[in-house]
Amino acid sequence: MTDSQTNWTAAGHGVHDSLDLNPETSVLAAAVNLPGGFGKIALDPEFGPAIATGLAKVEKLLRDAIANSDPLIDATSRHLIEAGGKRIRPLLVILTSLLGNGVTKEVIKAAAIVELTHLATLYHDDVMDSAPLRRGAPTAHEVWGNSVAILTGDLIFARASVLGSELGPEAVSIQAHTFERLCLGQLHESVGPREGDDPIEHHLNVIADKTASLIATSGAFGALFSGVEQYVEVLRSYGEKVGVAFQVADDVIDVTGAQVHSGKTPGTDLREGVPTLPILLMRDAAAAGDESAASVLELVDGDLSADEDLARAVEAVAGNPATNQAWDVARHWADSAIEALAPLPEGTVKEALVAFADAVVTREL
Numbered sequence: 001m002t003d004s005q006t007n008w009t010a011a012g013h014g015v016h017d018s019l020d021l022n023p024e025t026s027v028l029a030a031a032v033n034l035p036g037g038f039g040k041i042a043l044d045p046e047f048g049p050a051i052a053t054g055l056a057k058v059e060k061l062l063r064d065a066i067a068n069s070d071p072l073i074d075a076t077s078r079h080l081i082e083a084g085g086k087r088i089r090p091l092l093v094i095l096t097s098l099l100g101n102g103v104t105k106e107v108i109k110a111a112a113i114v115e116l117t118h119l120a121t122l123y124h125d126d127v128m129d130s131a132p133l134r135r136g137a138p139t140a141h142e143v144w145g146n147s148v149a150i151l152t153g154d155l156i157f158a159r160a161s162v163l164g165s166e167l168g169p170e171a172v173s174i175q176a177h178t179f180e181r182l183c184l185g186q187l188h189e190s191v192g193p194r195e196g197d198d199p200i201e202h203h204l205n206v207i208a209d210k211t212a213s214l215i216a217t218s219g220a221f222g223a224l225f226s227g228v229e230q231y232v233e234v235l236r237s238y239g240e241k242v243g244v245a246f247q248v249a250d251d252v253i254d255v256t257g258a259q260v261h262s263g264k265t266p267g268t269d270l271r272e273g274v275p276t277l278p279i280l281l282m283r284d285a286a287a288a289g290d291e292s293a294a295s296v297l298e299l300v301d302g303d304l305s306a307d308e309d310l311a312r313a314v315e316a317v318a319g320n321p322a323t324n325q326a327w328d329v330a331r332h333w334a335d336s337a338i339e340a341l342a343p344l345p346e347g348t349v350k351e352a353l354v355a356f357a358d359a360v361v362t363r364e365l
Helices: 023-030 038-043 047-066 071-081 090-098 105-129 140-144 146-168 169-191 200-222 227-257 269-270 277-287 291-300 307-318 321-340 348-362
Strands: none
Touching: 023 038, 038 047, 038 277, 047 071, 047 090, 047 146, 071 140, 071 146, 090 105, 090 227, 090 277, 090 348, 105 140, 105 146, 105 169, 105 200, 140 146, 169 200, 200 227, 200 277, 227 269, 227 277, 227 307, 227 321, 227 348, 269 277, 269 291, 269 307, 277 291, 277 307, 277 321, 291 307, 307 321, 321 348
16 A cells, blocks of 8 residues: 555654744743752853753644544644653754754754654553553543553654654664663663662663753754764763662652652652662661661561551651662762763853753752
């Protein structure tokens, strides 16, 4: 059957791909709220408007890329895009591009690729975790079932690959290797550490693959497609380290109920038995004879289905020294990310990247 004989439009095909903003989308550009740590660059008379307009163009391309004339496919594909999000990954692509030629059409496509890839992983993660909500809305599998949610994630991955092919073989290679790491991270998390593996090292490796790899690619893409190839590895390293810091901070936030703007329900990972760095550090301490850690683990490993029991476990974890140790690990990775920026020229972009690394561990996002 030829394309002309089908009665639907495949995702992203046959859709006008102009990145020009209409008046309605231009209003969106003016209203973009940048995450914490980017206050200074948002006020910069040159870079602030470039970032805001760039993010609005990314938002338009995201919607164009997944548009489909089949109503079900269109609705499932738009589900998470329309739920919003911080757009941290495309923001890093755009920000790092300002070290070079700025926000070109290639940079916008690269930014859309990393966000589409991220969104696709969320469809799959929610199925694997049986998550009922994502960004305050029912997850796709709750609305349409597991099969539709998984296939929608696959479809969005495919569209990210199509956009990558339009940027050339290097973009395809980078995205393919990133996709491989995302899958390996999920697999290693699912099967857990092998006998003889260090659970903490295993956990940090999972974080590096599942979270940091795509943030690293975001930094690399911004440099690559703005003509400053000499900074690709610098920004890849920065993104990798910021990504680890980001997820370790998330670990701590969940199991302590820290009062930050994370959007997470405190104790979710505890209730679901998800390994997190504070708990892994606590298990190490208990194995070494720390009775206070062992006492907390009795609560953590108990029945947490009742909210009051969960609250008691969260409070106990928050008060254990292992939690501060985990914060120290997050801070270490953030500091290491900042150190990786040394080769970059001084200026507003570098200052913003430093501020973002700080914001990751203070969670002023």
